[in-house]
Amino acid sequence: MRRQLNKKQQKLATDGQRLINLSLAVAQSASRLEDLRWQAQLDALVEKNLEHQYQPLFDIVAEQIFHAHPSAYEVLMETVESMASSGTLSFEGKTYQMLLMVAPILAWSRFEISAGDIPQPVVETLHTLWREHLLASDTKVRVLPTLYAVEQLPKDHCQAYSLLRSTAQSLLKEQPNLAQQHMPETVPFLADSRYLLAVVVAPVESALFAWQNIPTPFDCVQAKNDILTRWQAAATPSAMRLLPGCGVELLMPEAFYTACRESDVRIRPISIRSAVFYLTQTFGIDATELDAFVAAFGEEDGTDRIDEYRISFSLKNQSEVIHGLVWPLYQQDDAANAIGNESDNQLGDIPAILAEAGLLDVKKIPAIFPLEYCDDCDAPLFCNRDGELVHAEMPDDAPNPGANHLH
Numbered sequence: 001m002r003r004q005l006n007k008k009q010q011k012l013a014t015d016g017q018r019l020i021n022l023s024l025a026v027a028q029s030a031s032r033l034e035d036l037r038w039q040a041q042l043d044a045l046v047e048k049n050l051e052h053q054y055q056p057l058f059d060i061v062a063e064q065i066f067h068a069h070p071s072a073y074e075v076l077m078e079t080v081e082s083m084a085s086s087g088t089l090s091f092e093g094k095t096y097q098m099l100l101m102v103a104p105i106l107a108w109s110r111f112e113i114s115a116g117d118i119p120q121p122v123v124e125t126l127h128t129l130w131r132e133h134l135l136a137s138d139t140k141v142r143v144l145p146t147l148y149a150v151e152q153l154p155k156d157h158c159q160a161y162s163l164l165r166s167t168a169q170s171l172l173k174e175q176p177n178l179a180q181q182h183m184p185e186t187v188p189f190l191a192d193s194r195y196l197l198a199v200v201v202a203p204v205e206s207a208l209f210a211w212q213n214i215p216t217p218f219d220c221v222q223a224k225n226d227i228l229t230r231w232q233a234a235a236t237p238s239a240m241r242l243l244p245g246c247g248v249e250l251l252m253p254e255a256f257y258t259a260c261r262e263s264d265v266r267i268r269p270i271s272i273r274s275a276v277f278y279l280t281q282t283f284g285i286d287a288t289e290l291d292a293f294v295a296a297f298g299e300e301d302g303t304d305r306i307d308e309y310r311i312s313f314s315l316k317n318q319s320e321v322i323h324g325l326v327w328p329l330y331q332q333d334d335a336a337n338a339i340g341n342e343s344d345n346q347l348g349d350i351p352a353i354l355a356e357a358g359l360l361d362v363k364k365i366p367a368i369f370p371l372e373y374c375d376d377c378d379a380p381l382f383c384n385r386d387g388e389l390v391h392a393e394m395p396d397d398a399p400n401p402g403a404n405h406l407h
Helices: 007-028 032-051 055-068 070-085 120-133 157-172 220-242 256-283 334-339 349-356
Strands: 086-091 094-108 140-148 191-203 247-250 290-298 308-315 323-328 361-370
Touching: 007 032, 007 055, 007 070, 032 055, 032 070, 032 157, 055 070, 055 157, 070 086, 070 094, 070 157, 070 256, 086 157, 094 157, 094 220, 094 256, 120 140, 120 220, 140 157, 157 191, 191 256, 220 247, 256 290, 256 308, 256 323, 256 349, 290 334, 290 349, 308 349, 334 349, 349 361
Parallel strands: 290 361
Antiparallel strands: 086 094, 094 191, 094 247, 140 191, 290 308, 308 323
């Protein structure tokens, strides 16, 4: 006999269908006025479920419409991300806008890339730099005293929403930062992103960013580039203090999800260059003595969609994969741009970066493999010279690379 849904399940099922209908309505809107009305209703419904911590609802709805209604999926995810990382808050009779921001730092090293607590003097320095270089005069900002690895960021939209609201409230009340809970362990990589998080509040309808107060007409792109240059010059010494022994590159601080996506994209070429440098230095060889194999990987759903490329490195003319790294795909045209098109003489980003790093032999494997991982350590499996999926492992007699387990 079919079981009756309880009241909470019924409510979630109803809200799920409303999320789908409203996302479709926004996607199919034929005018700005109609769009604004549907979007306001979608915003309210999303925020209600964020407040109640119903993350599974968003996950289920997104999965349902991803293939069937891609335009509605884009509307839904943009709305959920926006509502999770920004909003308004009332305090002492005034309404404030609030934004969760990220300042990404791209880092690369043969040794461990640090994460964790930031010394208070550095927090104070970053607070001053944020105010001086990035924000408008009417804003308040709180830089969180933690240098985050990707594993330590809010895991979902509901966690991001909670972090934003709790930090904004404590900022307006001039209360100290909340104590950080136990942070997950980080996975060591040769190149990885680290994140400075901050919450910014300002009166509603006030500017948040310094470039918003520049008189119009002006070149916004150039204005932001100038601010980025000044931010990099001023904040790089603090970043190097937090990341000893690392090369670093600071990206533009932006809204949480925008900045995280940008750092995911920008770390990919650095990962390849770091891997080549690491292998040549470890084995005392030239880059021409390495072979690379590039293979496509995706879900086994019958669509031939490629989710990522995995790059395998082997010593010249040997079959063992000694190192591997993943090149995730984020945009629709990422797959074509990453691998190129031989018929059009387009080299593609991955082969071009490998060639620039000195590799002469780069082989593209003509197949789409399932997203397989090691059963023991969950590391991704990589394609070897013979088209077999194997674990990437350094030889037993390889010199100590300075890190215990690198992917």
